[in-house]
Amino acid sequence: MPDKFGLVVIGVGMAGLNAAKKCVNAGLSVAVVDERPYGGTCALRGCDPKKMLRRGAEVVEAARLMAGKGIGDTPRIEWADLMAHKRSFTDPVPKKMEGSLDEAGVVTLHGAVQFVGPAALQIGEREVEAAKVLVATGQRPRSLDVPGAEHLTDSTEFLELEELPRRILFVGGGYVSMEFAHIAARAGASVTVADRGKRPLKAFDPDLVDRLVESSKEAGIDFAFGASLAKVERRGGGLVATLDRDRGSIEIEADLVVNGAGRVPEIGHLNLEAADVAHGDGRITVTEHLRSTTNPNVYAAGDCAATDGLPLTPVAVHEGAVAASNVLKGDHRTADYAGVPSVAFTLPEIVRIGMSEEDARQSDRDVDVRFNETSAWYSNQRIGAKVGATKVIVDKTTDELLGVHLFGYGQAEVANLFALAMRSGLKAANLRRMQSAYPTHGSDVSSMLG
Structure with missing residues (x-):
C-alpha cells in the first residue's frame, strides 16, 4: 500500500522548505523529496556560495581602490582557500536542513520522483499518495545545443x-x-x-x-x-x-x-502529463493562488511556476508561504510582487526595483526621472571609488516611487530601504524626511530623491 500524506513537497530549496514547515506546524502530515542534497540552488549552487567567493573579490577590490591612499600591496586571492571558505558554508547545509525538517516532524525522502497519477508519486521503488502536492523544483542551467x-x-x-x-x-x-x-x-x-x-x-x-x-x-x-x-x-x-x-x-x-x-525550470523529469498538470514555456501554469490550472491537488511555487514573480530566492520563499497558506485554508491568498529588488553582484553592484524608465514613460504616469552621477559623492570618495550613478523614477502627481535603479558600491543594501518604502506605500517625501545614520550609503537616499 502506498504511503499517504496531506502534502508532498517536491524540491527542498527555500520555497519547499518553508512551505513544508508551515504546513506541518499547522498539523498536516508532510513529506518532502529531492533527488539532490537538500538545500536547493540558492544555498548550494547559486546565491550563497557565489557571495562567499565574491568576498575574496571584494577584499581585493577594496585594496585596489585605496592603492596610493594609505594602502600598500594589493592582496591576492588564493583560490583553493577561498573555495574552502565557500564550502565551510555549503557543506553543512544538507544535513542541517534535513535535521531541521526531521525535528519539525516532516518525513524526509530522497530519490528521483515523478507523477504516476493526479495525486500519486513514484519515488524510486516507493509509491506515495498526497492530498496536495507542491512543486518547488527551481531551475537548472540552460543547455546549449552547439557542437562541442x-x-x-x-x-x-x-x-x-x-x-x-x-x-x-x-x-x-x-x-x-x-x-x-x-x-x-x-x-x-x-x-x-x-x-x-x-x-x-x-x-x-x-x-x-x-x-x-x-x-x-x-x-x-x-x-x-x-x-x-x-x-x-x-x-x-x-x-x-x-x-x-x-x-x-x-x-x-x-x-x-x-x-x-541563463537557467530553465527543472520540471521535465516530473511526468506532469500523468497528473494532468498543464505547463507552457517550461513552467507550470498556475492560478493567482498558485494552484495548477488543470489539477486542483497541485500547487507550484518559485522558479518553476508561471507567475509574475522574478526568479529570486525571496520571491520563491514568499510564493512557498502563499501556496502553503492556500493548501491549509483554501485559496484565499495571492502573491505580492511589489518592490522586489533585483541585484547583479558585480563589483560594483547594479540594482533594479520596479519599473524601467522606458516602461514608466510609456505608461499613463506623470513621470519624473531623477538621475544622479554619484562618482564624486563622499560615500564613493571615502573608499577610493570613481564610479556610481542612480536613477529614481517618481510619479510627480502622487509622489509614488515607480522605479529605482542604482549602480555603485554598497547599493545592494540601499536597495532594501527603497524596497521597504515601495512595499509599504511610502512616498518619495517620506524617504526624503528619513534621518539616517551619517555618513553611510543610506544617508545618500535623500540626495538621490532631490
Missing part, C-alpha cells in the same frame, strides 16, 4: 573549481556570467564575456549598465558583443570557442568556457 557542448562548464561546476584557469570565456551576459566574471578577474584570470546583444544584463537600466561595462573593462574584463557561440573544440591543451558575429566569426582561446546563458 560537452566542453562547456556550467555555473554549478564553476562553483566547485579546485583551481581557477588562467583564461576564461563566459557565454551569455546575464547574472551568472557577469557576477562570475568579476570574481574571476579579481582572482587574476584573463576574462572575456560574450553576449548576443549590444550590452549585458538586459533587465537593468541601460544607462547604468553602460557605466558598469566601462568599469568592468577597467577591471580587466573583455567583451564580445553581438556574438553567439557557434562551437567549442579542444586544441592542444586548451579550448577554442568560435563566435558568430554579423561581420564574420571570431575565435577565442580559453582554458575554460562557462555556459552562462
Whole structure:
C-alpha cells in the first residue's frame, strides 16, 4: 500500500522548505523529496556560495581602490582557500536542513520522483499518495545545443573549481556570467564575456549598465558583443570557442568556457502529463493562488511556476508561504510582487526595483526621472571609488516611487530601504524626511530623491 500524506513537497530549496514547515506546524502530515542534497540552488549552487567567493573579490577590490591612499600591496586571492571558505558554508547545509525538517516532524525522502497519477508519486521503488502536492523544483542551467557542448562548464561546476584557469570565456551576459566574471578577474584570470546583444544584463537600466561595462573593462574584463557561440573544440591543451558575429566569426582561446546563458525550470523529469498538470514555456501554469490550472491537488511555487514573480530566492520563499497558506485554508491568498529588488553582484553592484524608465514613460504616469552621477559623492570618495550613478523614477502627481535603479558600491543594501518604502506605500517625501545614520550609503537616499 502506498504511503499517504496531506502534502508532498517536491524540491527542498527555500520555497519547499518553508512551505513544508508551515504546513506541518499547522498539523498536516508532510513529506518532502529531492533527488539532490537538500538545500536547493540558492544555498548550494547559486546565491550563497557565489557571495562567499565574491568576498575574496571584494577584499581585493577594496585594496585596489585605496592603492596610493594609505594602502600598500594589493592582496591576492588564493583560490583553493577561498573555495574552502565557500564550502565551510555549503557543506553543512544538507544535513542541517534535513535535521531541521526531521525535528519539525516532516518525513524526509530522497530519490528521483515523478507523477504516476493526479495525486500519486513514484519515488524510486516507493509509491506515495498526497492530498496536495507542491512543486518547488527551481531551475537548472540552460543547455546549449552547439557542437562541442560537452566542453562547456556550467555555473554549478564553476562553483566547485579546485583551481581557477588562467583564461576564461563566459557565454551569455546575464547574472551568472557577469557576477562570475568579476570574481574571476579579481582572482587574476584573463576574462572575456560574450553576449548576443549590444550590452549585458538586459533587465537593468541601460544607462547604468553602460557605466558598469566601462568599469568592468577597467577591471580587466573583455567583451564580445553581438556574438553567439557557434562551437567549442579542444586544441592542444586548451579550448577554442568560435563566435558568430554579423561581420564574420571570431575565435577565442580559453582554458575554460562557462555556459552562462541563463537557467530553465527543472520540471521535465516530473511526468506532469500523468497528473494532468498543464505547463507552457517550461513552467507550470498556475492560478493567482498558485494552484495548477488543470489539477486542483497541485500547487507550484518559485522558479518553476508561471507567475509574475522574478526568479529570486525571496520571491520563491514568499510564493512557498502563499501556496502553503492556500493548501491549509483554501485559496484565499495571492502573491505580492511589489518592490522586489533585483541585484547583479558585480563589483560594483547594479540594482533594479520596479519599473524601467522606458516602461514608466510609456505608461499613463506623470513621470519624473531623477538621475544622479554619484562618482564624486563622499560615500564613493571615502573608499577610493570613481564610479556610481542612480536613477529614481517618481510619479510627480502622487509622489509614488515607480522605479529605482542604482549602480555603485554598497547599493545592494540601499536597495532594501527603497524596497521597504515601495512595499509599504511610502512616498518619495517620506524617504526624503528619513534621518539616517551619517555618513553611510543610506544617508545618500535623500540626495538621490532631490
